[in-house]
Amino acid sequence: MDDFSPRSLIRNVCMEGLVEALERVGYREGENLFGAPYDFRYAPAAPGLASPAFSGFSSSLRHLMERASQRNGNKPVVLVTHSLGGLFDTVFLDQTPLRWRRRYVKHLVMLCLGVGGSPLNMWPLASKALAANPTSLQAGVLTYGNRSFASMFSLLPSPRVYGRTPLVITRDRNYSAEDMAEYLTAAGFSEDEVARYRTRALPVTLNLRAPLVPMTAMNGIGVPTVDKLVFWDGNFSGKPQLVNGDGDGQINLETVLALQRLVGADPDQPYFKSILIPNTTHKGMISDESALKRVVSEILGASS
Incomplete structure (x- = not known):
């Protein structure tokens, strides 16, 4: 469709490595491979509040998916997201009728995102x-x-x-997600x-829900990832001491485990698989050869 230009945009949002890997196994841009870029400055808003940028993205994505399905024998599509795109698509799916989701979404493959931020x-x-x-x-x-x-x-x-786990630590007080x-x-x-x-x-x-379409989540682990920030003197303008945990360098393991709990606990979720790839960074998931092989394999499995 006119709103999303497959050729010029799908390669220019850091997805070139994944696009080329998919082309090597037979996908073709504009035929069965389409890009749905978004403006990363904006975000979905709470229900009932206006968000023109997200509304425009949602409308364009919905029409693109319908058109892609029609071009390919009316088959449902496989959605593949990376990082913030996973949040956009999760909220998008939640706002579409379940009947439409079941008609047009064969599988959601979400890369490098949990639930709960970082x-x-x-x-x-x-x-x-x-x-x-x-x-x-x-x-x-x-x-x-x-x-x-x-x-x-x-x-x-x-x-x-x-919850109330300290995330920012100073001499005078700590700040948790609840603070x-x-x-x-x-x-x-x-x-x-x-x-x-x-x-x-x-x-x-607070209100993220399971997408209620078949879903595979793939995340990197084994990379030092910030769990806490220490501004001991309370000067937030300086560089903090970083307390690291596990994750992909940006998305920590806690949010991935939270995603597993959220989606896995919903009895209406038709299928869910979580894959953790050792020693894989946030960007490496869509650029490193070994990770790309695993990602493409999951996409092909979801398509079959």
């Missing part, structure tokens, strides 16, 4: 002063961007997963910005 994302949100005096141009751009992107609020640790509003205030966000987190982003993470 403590790593609390760091750039804290670094307002770093943006004013960046050590590099890249650091300044990322920090300014991260603080202004709605998607960063959606990727913050969810109380549903982390996120207080943490954002301490990091310099305005009352209006904190209110947007509470009303728009938090309800999305």
